Amino acid sequence: DAGITQSPRHKVTETGTPVTLRCHQTENHRYMYWYRQDPGHGLRLIHYSYGVKDTDKGEVSDGYSVSRSKTEDFLLTLESATSSQTSVYFCAMGRTGYEQYFGPGTRLTVT
Amino acid sequence: GIQVEQSPPDLILQEGANSTLRCNFSDSVNNLQWFHQNPWGQLINLFYIPSGTKQNGRLSATTVATERYSLLYISSSQTTDSGVYFCAGPQGGSEKLVFGKGTKLTVNP
Numbered sequence: 001d002a003g004i005t006q007s008p009r010h011k012v013t014e015t016g017t018p019v020t021l022r023c024h025q026t027e028n029h030r031y032m033y034w035y036r037q038d039p040g041h042g043l044r045l046i047h048y049s050y051g052v053k054d055t056d057k058g059e060v061s062d063g064y065s066v067s068r069s070k071t072e073d074f075l076l077t078l079e080s081a082t083s084s085q086t087s088v089y090f091c092a093m094g095r096t097g098y099e100q101y102f103g104p105g106t107r108l109t110v111t
Numbered sequence: 112g113i114q115v116e117q118s119p120p121d122l123i124l125q126e127g128a129n130s131t132l133r134c135n136f137s138d139s140v141n142n143l144q145w146f147h148q149n150p151w152g153q154l155i156n157l158f159y160i161p162s163g164t165k166q167n168g169r170l171s172a173t174t175v176a177t178e179r180y181s182l183l184y185i186s187s188s189q190t191t192d193s194g195v196y197f198c199a200g201p202q203g204g205s206e207k208l209v210f211g212k213g214t215k216l217t218v219n220p
Contacts, residue, residue: 031206033208042213043197043199045207048206097201097206098142098159100208101156102155102156104153
């Protein structure tokens with residue numbers, strides 16, 4: 001959606017390497033989220049943030065960490081990527097947590 | 112936590128036909144969103160509809176929170192309506208959304 005971007009849009013990496021995905025918003029929204037989307041599982045929440053330096057886990061947080069040092073940026077880190085983390089990753093933002101707007105997605109392949 | 116079920120899982124229409132997509136929740140919801148994921152993967156926010164009915168062009172949505180369901184109506188469907196439609200509701204009183212598995216809509220010319 002307008003006002004939210006993700007980088008990179010595509011990435012191929014090897015098993016065991018660290019990976020950081022960036023989400024950037026220009027709407028000054030309080031809430032930001034990271035989801036992964038996999039066939040047969042729909043969208044699942046990894047982590048979310050309800051303010052600068054305030055984060056919490058979602059349903060599939062194992063193997064992922066996040067940081068939010070500025071309102072506009074929310075980083076997702078895979079400390080040591082595994083093949084099971086091959087997925088499409090979406091970031092979302094919201095003024096409240098109840099109405100969310102999504103970024104364009106990042107396709108990550110772990111070989 | 113809350114369970115979200117969408118039906119039908121797949122729907123194939125001819126251009127110009129109307130359709131109704133349904134979203135059922137295991138618990139009462141006070142907030143609900145409908146999204147469209149187009150064939151290029153982009154997720155577009157269609158409606159934020161905690162209750163009542165909203166309309167936007169050929170699309171409209173109705174949520175009956177007390178009966179734990181929401182409906183998305185698509186009238187005079189077009190090929191550009193193809194994609195997957197998701198509904199999502201909040202988990203408990205949190206700011207986290209739980210998504211259904213989606214309805215895959217194919218509109219043929």
